[in-house]
Amino acid sequence: MLDWSNLGTLAIAAVLTAGLYATMSFGLALVYGVMKIINLAHAATMMLAAFTVLTLNRSFGLDPIIGSIVILPLFFAAGMTLYHFAVRRVAAVPIASLLLLFGIWLVAQNAAYLIWGSEDQSIVTAYTYSTVDLFGFQVAVTRIVPFVMSLVMLGVMRWFLGVALGALVLATIESFSILIPGWRASLVNLLAFGLLVIALVVLPGGIASLIARRTGRAVQ
Amino acid sequence: MIIDRNPYVLALVVAGVCAMVPVLRPDDLTILGVGFLTFIFVTQAVSWNLVGGFAGQVSFGFAAFFGTGAYVTAILWSRYGWDPLLTLPFAGLAAMVIALLVGLPCFRLSGPYFSIATIGVGEAARVIAINLDNITGGASGLVLPFTVPEKWWFYRAGLILATVTFLCAVWIRRHRFGLALFSLRMDQTAAESLGVPTALFKNLAHMVAAFFVGVSAGLYVVYLSYAHPDQVFGFDLSIGMVLMNVIGGIGTLWGPVLGAVIYFPIRQLVLSDPRLVAVNLLVFGALLILIILFEPGGLLGLLARARVIVRSGLRLRPAADRPAE
Numbered sequence: 344m345l346d347w348s349n350l351g352t353l354a355i356a357a358v359l360t361a362g363l364y365a366t367m368s369f370g371l372a373l374v375y376g377v378m379k380i381i382n383l384a385h386a387a388t389m390m391l392a393a394f395t396v397l398t399l400n401r402s403f404g405l406d407p408i409i410g411s412i413v414i415l416p417l418f419f420a421a422g423m424t425l426y427h428f429a430v431r432r433v434a435a436v437p438i439a440s441l442l443l444l445f446g447i448w449l450v451a452q453n454a455a456y457l458i459w460g461s462e463d464q465s466i467v468t469a470y471t472y473s474t475v476d477l478f479g480f481q482v483a484v485t486r487i488v489p490f491v492m493s494l495v496m497l498g499v500m501r502w503f504l505g506v507a508l509g510a511l512v513l514a515t516i517e518s519f520s521i522l523i524p525g526w527r528a529s530l531v532n533l534l535a536f537g538l539l540v541i542a543l544v545v546l547p548g549g550i551a552s553l554i555a556r557r558t559g560r561a562v563q
Numbered sequence: 564m565i566i567d568r569n570p571y572v573l574a575l576v577v578a579g580v581c582a583m584v585p586v587l588r589p590d591d592l593t594i595l596g597v598g599f600l601t602f603i604f605v606t607q608a609v610s611w612n613l614v615g616g617f618a619g620q621v622s623f624g625f626a627a628f629f630g631t632g633a634y635v636t637a638i639l640w641s642r643y644g645w646d647p648l649l650t651l652p653f654a655g656l657a658a659m660v661i662a663l664l665v666g667l668p669c670f671r672l673s674g675p676y677f678s679i680a681t682i683g684v685g686e687a688a689r690v691i692a693i694n695l696d697n698i699t700g701g702a703s704g705l706v707l708p709f710t711v712p713e714k715w716w717f718y719r720a721g722l723i724l725a726t727v728t729f730l731c732a733v734w735i736r737r738h739r740f741g742l743a744l745f746s747l748r749m750d751q752t753a754a755e756s757l758g759v760p761t762a763l764f765k766n767l768a769h770m771v772a773a774f775f776v777g778v779s780a781g782l783y784v785v786y787l788s789y790a791h792p793d794q795v796f797g798f799d800l801s802i803g804m805v806l807m808n809v810i811g812g813i814g815t816l817w818g819p820v821l822g823a824v825i826y827f828p829i830r831q832l833v834l835s836d837p838r839l840v841a842v843n844l845l846v847f848g849a850l851l852i853l854i855i856l857f858e859p860g861g862l863l864g865l866l867a868r869a870r871v872i873v874r875s876g877l878r879l880r881p882a883a884d885r886p887a888e
Contacts, residue, residue: 449848456841
């Protein structure tokens, strides 16, 4: 039955999940804003990151939260490589880039099936089944961790875009031609694509500790 | 090239050659079965091309039309005892209605947004179908009567359907309607300013495509005597239609036909081996990436490029010297 305490738990759970979704969509919005590309491989990146964290955890016993930070550089590089060798070449044609990223999604998803199998898998840590008391409601730690990580990630991204790269990225959003001399549009795009991937990657670590039943199909 | 000059004649010649197969090999059930399913896929690919190729509106939601057509035939046939052949036009019409319902809101979105919306439509249709237990049989599917015609009958029916669909595509391509679709693909604003009713034409193309997909779906479930939401509304059907077109050459007349003829047998071969099931979409995904990166024109684009190389090679002089073709 839905009583007030259930409603409270539900509301807290909803807010915690929304934090995750906010960061997910931030990456998508960033790449669309800068490059006008809809990244259909967005979810595939998350899935790959989650399973990389899972593998690190199984092989080296690495905590998923630390694991998701460890793989940041790897996915940053992967994002830039993907952009440089593939996306950049078709970026001018909207449908072509959509189909290309769709192909990358297909490959990533099915490669994951081959490597990790199609069953749901989970990472079990010391805190997986623990809860904390929040305003009198019991909330699972595995829900709070991804939420906090999402907020941190959003903050870092905002800061990075606003302070470090902001003018450049904003300039590319406006027009390629008004770029600050000395900076090439492609470089900004490159960074943005890498950033997008980064924005996603911390999350799945949290998600992995949350449920980690992200099969290739689950995240879409 | 004759293919460009008279596709009607060539289509009828190809269809005539295909029609000889059941006469020459009436007992080879494998060829007849694979042939029939290939025609179903050709029909799907050619129909998809009307919207995705001619009008440039890449849709990932065509499974919704296939599933609708399949279930209309399945239900009219198994519950109301209609003759399966008689149900086919209604399967097509029902798919058309769904296409209109999907198209009216979705075509307000342009380019990639339309594509994303159609992914949602396709998946939503599948989930709805699974949950409408009393109509679709839900997750256990519908078992249909087993009194079906011989395999050669299906082969012929599939061939006729694929040929009619193709001829319709040729007609559209050569008609003002096709020209309008091409113009709105190139620049929708410019097309509108020249008086092309883009919303109407996009919906029309969508409905015509859905009709043929619906009819092919009806024929398909009669052949299988079984209908299941995951199968006839499956996302892989929608993916398949995109892949066949990209492989063959998106927006061309023969591209989807060529794509289907290549895609379907490879798919069957791979899916028949349980170890290779995951490899199936991996291979086609990789192929999609390579085609988009290196030859967006697909196989037909590759052929055209090869022809230019062969010709310029034979003439032994720089390509720039030749008059434009």
